[in-house]
Amino acid sequence: MVAFFPRWLSKVLEEERARVVGPSRHTYTVDLSPEAVHTIVLWSKNFSNLIEDKYGLGTALQKYDQLYLHFTITGLGGTFIEKGVPSPLAALTQLVSLIDIVGTPKRISVRFDPVVYWKEGEEVRTNLSSFEKLAPELAALGIKNIRFSLAQWYGKAVRRAARYGFNYVDPSEEEKKKAARSLSQEAKNWKLRLYACSQDFLSKILGIQPSSCVDGKLLSRLHPSQEEVSAKKDRSQRSECRCTESVDIGSYTQSCPHSCLYCYANPRI
Numbered sequence: 312m313v314a315f316f317p318r319w320l321s322k323v324l325e326e327e328r329a330r331v332v333g334p335s336r337h338t339y340t341v342d343l344s345p346e347a348v349h350t351i352v353l354w355s356k357n358f359s360n361l362i363e364d365k366y367g368l369g370t371a372l373q374k375y376d377q378l379y380l381h382f383t384i385t386g387l388g389g390t391f392i393e394k395g396v397p398s399p400l401a402a403l404t405q406l407v408s409l410i411d412i413v414g415t416p417k418r419i420s421v422r423f424d425p426v427v428y429w430k431e432g433e434e435v436r437t438n439l440s441s442f443e444k445l446a447p448e449l450a451a452l453g454i455k456n457i458r459f460s461l462a463q464w465y466g467k468a469v470r471r472a473a474r475y476g477f478n479y480v481d482p483s484e485e486e487k488k489k490a491a492r493s494l495s496q497e498a499k500n501w502k503l504r505l506y507a508c509s510q511d512f513l514s515k516i517l518g519i520q521p522s523s524c525v526d527g528k529l530l531s532r533l534h535p536s537q538e539e540v541s542a543k544k545d546r547s548q549r550s551e552c553r554c555t556e557s558v559d560i561g562s563y564t565q566s567c568p569h570s571c572l573y574c575y576a577n578p579r580i
Contacts, residue, residue, distance in 0.1 A: 313353055316565050317360040317368045324371035329560045341560050349540040350377040350530045352557065354422075356396045356569055358382065362408045369412065377534050378413050381458070381524060382406070383422040386441025387571075392427060392477070395569040399441065403448055416453035417533055420524070421445070424508060425462040426490060427573055428480040435480055439490055442497055450501040457498060458522050460508040461487050465575040477572050484512065491516050509551045527555035 312320045323329035327344040342348075351372060353361075358380065361369050372378055384403070388396035396402075410416050423445065428437045449457070464472070464481055472479050482490070491507070495518035498505040506522035507513035514521040523529070527542035534540075541556040548554050567577050 312561060312565065313355040313361050313368070314357040314359075315568055318366040319565075321366040321368040321371045323560065325367070331560050332562045332564050334563055341558050343560075345374050345376070348375055349534065349538060350379055351375050352379045352381070352525055352530075354381040354383065356383045356388065356393070356402070358405050358409055359397075361412065362405060376536070376538070377530065378418065379530060379533070380409060380413060380419045381422055382409065382419060383424055384445060385423060385425070385427070386438045386445065387427065392429070392573070393569060393571045396571065399445070403445075406449075406452055406454070410452065410454075415533070416455070419454055420456040420458055421449055421454055422508075423457055423459045423494070425460050425573060426494075427462045428482055430478040430480055437490075439493065442494055446497050446501040446503060450503060455502070455504050456506065457503050458506045458508050458524060459491075459494060460510050461490065461513075462573045463575070464573070468573055468575055471574075472572060475572060479573070488513065488516060491519060495519050509549050511551045521551075521553050523553035523555060525554040525557045 324343060327342070329341045329343055330338055331341060332338050360366075361372070364370055382402070382405075384399055385393065386399050387393040388402060389398040406419070409419060413419060423442050426437065426439055428435060430436070461482075462479070464479060491513045495505055495516055499518055505519050507519050508522040508524060511521060513519055525545070527540045531537060531539045531542075543556050545552070545554045545556045563576070567574070570577070
């Protein structure tokens with residue numbers, strides 16, 4: 312929404328209510344008055360519209376007590392795998408401004424998500440090594456929380472890969488654990504905290520914790536008034552998801568032009 316629907320997002324924040332179309336086409340209305348909102352949590356691979364206050368988006372968010380950001384940087388931005396995504400360098404340059412907007416690097420989590428493997432000819436390629444360049448940059452900015460997963464190839468993503476001639480590779484579980492161990496060691500080198508998103512077999516590795524991407528306990532601690540919010544598991548999420556209760560105002564009618572080949576959510580690419 313930040314990258315491609317900033318006008319809509321700014322409008323519903325100004326009106327303090329959003330009409331949302333759910334997956335089964337049912338609609339519901341969400342109260343967005345500041346009194347009803349503990350924290351606004353935003354995910355994006357490009358926060359430039361927020362930084363530039365496009366359509367008054369940044370201004371509209373100022374009335375809320377807390378803003379928490381998930382910023383996805385995989386090292387694949389601008390490649391054929393994420394052709395609509397800013398390059399890693401362009402993404403990193405946004406972080407200084409974002410820290411100023413949210414007030415502290417503690418309110419930003421960077422997502423190295425997903426780790427992808429594919430073949431070019433007989434060579435297996437991956438973005439795994441990009442984390443070695445990313446980690447010191449994040450540590451220097453004071454960002455500590457890193458979330459990751461390894462690409463999960465759902466049916467629609469498999470069909471898309473075939474359509475675009477993308478020869479993806481789904482490694483064995485042991486190879487995935489090996490990759491996670493290397494990420495864990497690199498995170499340790501830079502005193503970063505590493506969380507595995509909805510992949511419990513990875514959180515058994517030393518130095519990796521299971522992720523609560525929407526973490527009620529954390530958001531309560533970071534809140535300017537330390538106002539408490541629900542820490543109960545969100546029942547609408549996957550079984551291995553640790554996210555706490557929240558209300559999503561995104562819609563499957565808002566298709567994402569980032570066009571990431573591995574995406575499980577986008578029905579239009």
